[in-house]
Amino acid sequence: METLETKKKRAFPHSLVIIFLLICVAAVMTWVVPAGEYVRVEDALTGRMVVDPNSYHVVESNPANLFDVFVAIPRGLSEAGWIAWMVLIIGGSFHVIESTQSTRALIGKFMKTLKGRGGIFFIPLLMLPFFMLPAITGNGESMLAFLPLGILIARSMGFDAMTGLCIVTIASSTGYCTGLFSAFSTGTAQSLVGLPVLSSGLWFRILGAVLLFAAAAFWTVRYAWMVKKDPTKSYCYDLERNASEQEAEIVELTTRRKLCLVEFLLGICTIVYAALAGWDFKTRFPAIFIIMAVVIGLTAGYDANKIASTFVDGAKVVLVGALVTGFSKGISVILADANITDTIVHALSSLVVGLPTQIGAMAMLLVQSVLNCFIISSSGQAAATIPIMSPLGDVLGLTQQTVVMAFLYGDGFSNLLLPMNASIMGACAISGITYPQYMRRAIRHYASYMVIGFIMLFIAATIKLGPF
Structure with a gap:
């Protein structure tokens, strides 16, 4: 029997531990990698300072010491x-919004209405709300609350968990990948x-969202048909x-919840x-969410203390993600x-120099996918990688919109497979499906x-996808 001590030894390192180790690796690199930089020039069309790809030159080195490693953390949090x-x-x-259970009641009523209807082509219709909510809000974890009901409906239609x-x-994870209006990614x-x-x-994100949803629905319908x-x-x-046929909890769609x-x-x-x-974006978007929380909380019958305490509980849930952003x-x-960021950019660009820009865009997707294994937080990965990928895009002749798309897809797609992803492991725990069983299904979605x-990305690089 596996002891608690053995399990602790096998536990995956905490996100902050991984980030700190990466900071240490970066510090070691400052002693090994020569310093260099590109000259930045102003782009006549956008006014943005961009890299002159032919201007790389060596500059004086400034390697980090041990104290700099720890100073980098509060500086990162500050920046x-x-x-x-x-x-x-x-x-x-x-x-606060989720605590009113308004969205749960609406989706629950919708799914209960479809219960017992065996038409397999209802499946895309069922998937759509779970796809759209994370695509708009950037929050996919809250969809776990609907999983027991989703499994119940699937079984009642002759399918499985x-x-x-x-x-x-899968639908919510796919919606998150699109980044339609996600403030986080x-x-x-x-x-x-x-x-x-x-x-x-x-x-362009809408076009990608349509294709991704079509792929998600295709694989789900195909599997359901087989079962x-x-x-x-x-x-x-x-x-x-x-399997037991226990009823999942259905929340009543009251007048208050309808108003919410x-x-x-x-x-x-x-x-x-x-x-x-x-x-x-930095101030008004969070302000909109605060207003939504206050108004919806009051409509739900919360007093000021209830709204505040629920808000704090929600902030605690995402606290690690906020810290990961600063640490990253x-x-x-x-x-x-240490003046080695441009050196890294120069080295990466030399690997694909002479190749079509489309290949460079695809390579960015692969790099971001690998990095996502170490930095799970989307905002944290952006903070750590965009400063490198942005000038690399300039050197490779890619627009910054293409760089962002490579980041979104690299951050989102690999989340479907990672055992460090709370949404995936939570879904496995709730459903009783093992991780290997889940992987057998998810790998098809990931590949497509x-x-x-x-x-x-090939299209984005070809048409030089611009800011609008």
Whole structure:
């Protein structure tokens, strides 16, 4: 029997531990990698300072010492402070909204209405709300609350628990990948490269979202059809043989919750309008979420203390993500102080020099996918990698919008497979599906998403996808 001590030894390192080790690696690199830099010139069209790809030259080295490693952490928190505060504010506000159970009641009523209807082509319709909510809000973890109901509906339609997991968890994870209006991923990345936040490149993200949803629905319908014809082919057949038909909790859609939903919809519309109108992203977007939390909390019957305490509980949930953002920024602080960021960019560009820009865009997707294994937080990964990928894009002749798309897909797609992803492991725990069983299903989604990502980046690099 495995002891507690053995389990502790096998436990995956905490995100902050990984980031700190990466800061240490960056510090060691400052002693090994020669310092160098590119000359920045102003782009006549955008006014943004861009890299002159032929201007790289060696400069004086400034390696980091041991104390610099620890100084980089508070400096990173300070420089990425607005991102960390945004994560806390949006996380806390969304928790207030979710605590009213308004969205749970609406989706629960919708799914209960479809219960018992065996038409397999209802599946994409069931998946759509779970896809859209994370695509707009950037919050996919809250969709776990609907998983028991999703599994119940799937079984009542003659399918299995894996189909229910695909309807809820795969759909929400896929929606998150699109970054349509996600302040955490798209907003952070675009602000770091100086693009108009959320409004820029929206049509291209919508195109990608349509393709990704089509792929998610195709694989889910195909699997459900297989299980319907032969239940023994279920990836979790043993689980299905022992499945109990317990009723999942259905939350009543009261008048208060209907009003909360109307207010939530108005808030989402305001966010979309603010993005298209070019409102200040760093302050006004979090402010919209605060207003939504207060108004919806009061409508739900909360007093001021209840709203505040629920907000704090939500902020606690995302606190690690906020800290990871600041810690991750410490990596780029170390590299920038030692003047080796441009050296890394120069080395990476030399690997693909002479190749079509489309290949460079695809390579960025692969690099971001690997980095996501170490930096799970989307805002944290943006803070750590965009300072390197942005000038690399300039050198390779890629637009900054293409750089952002490579980041979004690299950050999002690999989340489907990572055992460090709370949404995935939580879904496995709730459903009773083992991680290997889940992987057997998810790998098909991941492979098709990567193909779509490569195609989208090929197009972006070819048409030189601009800010709008």
